[in-house]
Amino acid sequence: MKLLFLLSSITNYAHADDIVMNYSQYDAHENYWRVVPEVIVCKSQTIFSENQIKYALDLWGESYSRISIREKCNYQIEYGKIKIIDGKQLKKDQNGYTSYIYRDVKVNNKVVREHESALVQLDRNINDISLLVHEIGHAFGYNHYNENVDVMNSHSHRHRSGKYPY
Numbered sequence: 313m314k315l316l317f318l319l320s321s322i323t324n325y326a327h328a329d330d331i332v333m334n335y336s337q338y339d340a341h342e343n344y345w346r347v348v349p350e351v352i353v354c355k356s357q358t359i360f361s362e363n364q365i366k367y368a369l370d371l372w373g374e375s376y377s378r379i380s381i382r383e384k385c386n387y388q389i390e391y392g393k394i395k396i397i398d399g400k401q402l403k404k405d406q407n408g409y410t411s412y413i414y415r416d417v418k419v420n421n422k423v424v425r426e427h428e429s430a431l432v433q434l435d436r437n438i439n440d441i442s443l444l445v446h447e448i449g450h451a452f453g454y455n456h457y458n459e460n461v462d463v464m465n466s467h468s469h470r471h472r473s474g475k476y477p478y
């Protein structure tokens with residue numbers, strides 16, 4: 313992540329394959345996970361390989377404890393976990409949808425999000441790793457960035473993300 317950040321401070325964006333991240337422009341850098349999340353790959357329910365998921369995670373440079381493979385998952389949100397699953401519950405015009413649970417906490421007089429779980433749903437017909445990167449960004453608390461071409465641009469994919477603060 314340090315390298316990515318360095319790149320982004322020089323050029324204002326980091327470029328990996330065709331994935332553009334204007335990383336330094338994102339808000340919500342202060343958001344964090346309550347526990348270091350475990351990433352659950354629901355193997356029969358996603359077209360992305362463990363390596364692709366690791367690649368997407370590494371682009372963000374956020375901490376995770378491990379990637380675990382589960383043959384089949386239910387759609388329940390699980391504490392401390394980022395679950396990657398198909399988009400059976402997506403609406404017709406959505407390619408991806410990340411549901412997450414967080415609470416607002418005050419750190420240095422600023423309200424930030426403390427995340428505790430995320431469910432990343434991805435349409436299995438969309439073979440585009442930038443969708444995976446986008447939704448994983450949401451799972452780590454990053455919001456949309458629509459000023460430029462960017463992996464977090466909300467217009468690059470038809471999707472919405474849900475928030476369930478408690």
Ligand SMILES: [Zn+2]
Nearest residue numbers: 466471472473
């Ligand atoms: Zn989004």
